[in-house]
Amino acid sequence: MDERARLIERRDRAFGTGAALFYEEPLALDRGDGVWLFDVDGTRYLDLYNNVPCVGHANERVAAAIADQARTLNVHNRYLHDGAVDYAERLLALHHDGIESLVMACSGTEAVELAVRMAQTATGRRGMVCTDATYHGNSTQVGAMTRLATGSSRNGAWSIATPQLYRPIESGRSEEELCELHLEQLSGTLRRVADSDDGIAGMILCSIFANEGLPVVPADFFNRATALVREAGGVVIADEVQAGFGRTGRWWGYETSGFEPDIVVMGKPMGNGMPVSAAAASHQIVSGFRTSQGYFNTFASSPLQAAAASAVLDEIIDRELVAQAGVVGEQLRQRLLRLQTVDPRMGDVRGHGLFLGVEWVRPGTNTPDVPGATRMVEALKARGMLIGAAGQHRNVLKFRPPLVFDSAHADLFLEAFEAALTDVVD
Numbered sequence: 001m002d003e004r005a006r007l008i009e010r011r012d013r014a015f016g017t018g019a020a021l022f023y024e025e026p027l028a029l030d031r032g033d034g035v036w037l038f039d040v041d042g043t044r045y046l047d048l049y050n051n052v053p054c055v056g057h058a059n060e061r062v063a064a065a066i067a068d069q070a071r072t073l074n075v076h077n078r079y080l081h082d083g084a085v086d087y088a089e090r091l092l093a094l095h096h097d098g099i100e101s102l103v104m105a106c107s108g109t110e111a112v113e114l115a116v117r118m119a120q121t122a123t124g125r126r127g128m129v130c131t132d133a134t135y136h137g138n139s140t141q142v143g144a145m146t147r148l149a150t151g152s153s154r155n156g157a158w159s160i161a162t163p164q165l166y167r168p169i170e171s172g173r174s175e176e177e178l179c180e181l182h183l184e185q186l187s188g189t190l191r192r193v194a195d196s197d198d199g200i201a202g203m204i205l206c207s208i209f210a211n212e213g214l215p216v217v218p219a220d221f222f223n224r225a226t227a228l229v230r231e232a233g234g235v236v237i238a239d240e241v242q243a244g245f246g247r248t249g250r251w252w253g254y255e256t257s258g259f260e261p262d263i264v265v266m267g268k269p270m271g272n273g274m275p276v277s278a279a280a281a282s283h284q285i286v287s288g289f290r291t292s293q294g295y296f297n298t299f300a301s302s303p304l305q306a307a308a309a310s311a312v313l314d315e316i317i318d319r320e321l322v323a324q325a326g327v328v329g330e331q332l333r334q335r336l337l338r339l340q341t342v343d344p345r346m347g348d349v350r351g352h353g354l355f356l357g358v359e360w361v362r363p364g365t366n367t368p369d370v371p372g373a374t375r376m377v378e379a380l381k382a383r384g385m386l387i388g389a390a391g392q393h394r395n396v397l398k399f400r401p402p403l404v405f406d407s408a409h410a411d412l413f414l415e416a417f418e419a420a421l422t423d424v425v426d
Contacts, residue, residue: 003040004028022388023381032057035405037386046412048387048401051355054245054269055315056404062272062311069307077104077301087306090313092280094251096260101287102280104300108241108267109137111277115263116141116204118281118289119235125199129189129229132159133392135211136204136239136265145204151189158193160185162392164215166348166359167366179218186225190232202234202262207253210242213391214350214357222259230262235285241267241277242355246316246403249326249353256352269403272315274308275299321403329353332399332410336417343421345372354405358397360389363426368393372424379420385413 007028011019030040034056037045047057055062069083077084088102103118105111120126130136130145137143144155152159161169163182170181186203193200203225209215226236238261243253245266250256252264263285267277280286289295299305316322333349333356340346340358347361359366360373373389376397380387388398401409 024378027381027386034058035402035409043384045381045384045386046401046409046416048385048399048405048413050386050402051242051247051400052268053272054247054403055272055312055319055321056402059272059311059315061315062274062308065307065311066274066304069304072303074302074304076298078296081303081306083303083306083310084301087310087313088301090310091266091278095264095280098260098262098282099264099280100283101285102278103286103289103295104305105277105279105297106275106299106305107137108265108277109139109142110297111241111265111267111279112136112142112204112237112239113139114279114289114295115237115239115265115281116201117293117295118263118279118285119202119237121289121292122235122285123199123201123233125201125234126156127153127158127193127196127198127200128156129158129160129186129193129200129203129234131162131205131209131212133162133212134206134209136206136241153193153196153198156198158189158198160189162209162212162215163217163221164209164212165218166215166350175218179221179224182218182221183224183228186228190228190234194232200229200232200234202237203229204237204239204265206239206241206243207257207259207261208243208248208352208355210355211390213359213393213396214352214355215392216348216350217257220258222254222257226259226261235262235281237261237263237265239265241265242400245269245312246322246325247353247355247400249322249329251322253352270312271305271308272312274305276305276309316403319404324406325353325403328405328407328410329356331407332356332414335410335414339414339418339421345369345421345426351399354399354401354403356399357391358399359391360395360397368395370395372426373397375424376420379423380416382423383416383420385416385420 148159248256263281270276344363348359
């Protein structure tokens with residue numbers, strides 16, 4: 001048995017058999033540097049998957065901020081510390097004017113649960129509308145929303161079909177007609193929730209439908225859906241855990257999608273690997289939640305979290321990474337579109353900024369080709385490129401590199417991607 005196999009065996013014993021690993025031959029990683037990852041054998045991989053280290057693996061500024069603060073002070077948030085307040089003020093200033101206060105946590109799941117509880121506290125009701133192919137976290141409450149069949153409900157969650165153009169809910173319809181159909185479905189769902197014992201607390205949507213596969217959404221759906229939810233007495237939560245912090249070429253995915261949420265959830269890239277997350281809303285909603293719930297988290301709003309998260313903001317701003325994500329991402333998207341014209345397996349190319357997806361299908365159809373997508377992921381790994389496959393049908397090739405990914409990196413990836421197209425045969 002080689003060292004890698006022994007490590008897998010030890011891992012199964014320590015973490016339990018079934019703990020997920022990527023790739024047919026899992027990577028044993030040793031270190032990272034910017035957009036690069038290195039395994040224990042020294043092989044280098046270009047990382048197009050991990051958005052958590054958004055300002056780069058082993059970022060020196062973030063590492064120094066964490067080390068300096070850890071050497072100085074780290075306590076829970078029942079003491080005054082200006083670092084945490086400074087960070088909160090900086091972060092809130094990046095949002096629309098209705099986002100005024102926040103509650104910090106450590107994971108995306110925690111932050112989503114906080115947001116849902118804020119909505120339920122503000123409205124006095126329980127029911128939350130979500131899409132049928134979403135994922136917002138893995139607690140009991142939040143996990144109830146995961147891949148909930150269209151029109152069904154579970155533990156206070158009620159689902160609607162994912163709005164999209166590529167696989168429309170009715171064929172032969174125009175974009176405008178599809179938008180109306182989805183809004184009618186939402187209206188009907190809101191009525192059912194309002195008439196149930198749950199009542200309508202609100203709707204939660206990833207602002208770019210990341211886990212749904214980054215579908216192209218009928219124009220103005222987000223804005224009009226937001227209005228419908230508010231008319232029904234609910235609030236709107238934007239899950240920015242994947243879309244936020246410049247990923248789309250704007251600070252927030254809700255800016256890209258054209259709506260203003262009542263509550264915003266943030267996570268993954270906030271601390272570049274340090275566990276940091278937050279749910280933010282109006283001062284009234286947040287204060288009402290704190291007064292009624294008495295929420296406390298030992299590790300949230302700490303000086304150490306604030307130091308790491310502030311350094312991330314410094315890097316994004318000083319290196320102009322939001323604009324870079326927009327420019328480089330659009331260059332990458334256009335070149336993938338050109339490849340699509342000669343390879344019918346690339347059914348759709350879509351996304352925003354440095355979050356792109358390629359729908360992998362059987363040629364001549366829009367039928368998802370999951371095995372083919374898996375083969376592309378493995379073929380790219382063999383060429384030193386790390387991506388994943390996701391989406392409603394698990395067939396969307398997902399490109400989501402750190403924000404420090406630049407045009408030179410895009411060139412390297414596209415060269416490998418074009419070669420991998422010839423590696424993968426049906």
